[in-house]
């Protein structure tokens with residue numbers, strides 16, 4: 207006899223059907239929703255209810271969901287002081303990790319200057335399903351920013367617990383299939399950063415520093431902050447290390463060379479690599495075109511940093 211549910215085999219989302227049965231006119235479907243956010247799940251459910259409900263002899267439809275469990279790892283990106291390129295690094299590392307085949311999320315928790323919506327050219331408000339925020343798709347990365355929770359340009363003079371509350375909303379968002387979530391912390395090593403780290407409980411941290419002495423002293427404070435909270439430092443990245451003159455090509459080291467690497471070595475922390483000061487990198491970043499997404503030397507540099515980070519994460523998990 208012809209199975210009345212046969213037409214489901216040619217449904218657009220037939221590959222997601224894990225089980226189907228028809229009992230007394232009621233169809234029960236189990237649908238795999240791996241990788242779909244709450245809005246997409248609702249749309250899929252409605253689609254099945256409508257198309258199955260229209261089949262002959264069907265009086266009711268029940269749709270249940272199943273999904274593969276995603277093992278999520280959160281990595282905090284911190285810096286001892288502002289302006290060292292932590293946000294630029296977070297955006298480009300996120301894109302480089304996604305290009306290496308990872309499902310990546312990015313939380314912009316920089317309450318003093320949330321810049322990810324601009325860096326990733328994604329200045330849109332996220333949607334919500336009930337109280338759960340749905341990250342926006344930003345150049346292949348799922349992203350949420352504290353900047354999306356307030357009006358643009360509003361100074362965020364939040365204290366630690368308030369900031370932690372807002373960041374909590376971002377952490378508990380619907381991250382779908384994202385397995386690696388980078389969290390761009392506010393610069394500095396005060397109470398605000400401390401309570402954010404305690405709230406987020408990242409698996410590891412990356413510290414961004416410039417080669418300047420002062421930044422290095424600040425970087426060591428950041429290392430101590432993560433030590434205090436029991437978060438292992440996965441590695442140090444040196445940004446704005448050396449400068450290639452765009453006119454004559456001569457390379458120079460306005461802030462000195464090797465300081466960050468030496469500091470990392472002295473502290474027994476992996477040195478993940480360095481990125482030179484580059485006018486084209488700054489221009490592309492300011493224009494919302496992260497260089498990690500465009501072919502060129504900067505893309506190669508970010509890919510190498512992303513690989514070093516994955517290695518450090520691997521050894522951390524193994525150790």
Ligand SMILES: Nc1ncnc2c1ncn2[C@@H]1O[C@H](COP(=O)(O)OP(=O)(O)OP(=O)(O)O)[C@@H](O)[C@H]1O
Pocket residue numbers: 285287288289290291292293294295316319321392393445446481482483484485487488489491492
């Ligand atoms: N390697 C680089 N070469 C040239 N410009 C850079 C480089 N890295 C970052 N910048 C520029 O430096 C400025 C500060 O960078 P960014 O906002 O990422 O720093 P930050 O550490 O996140 O600062 P804050 O947390 O205070 O916002 C930006 O204009 C950015 O484009």
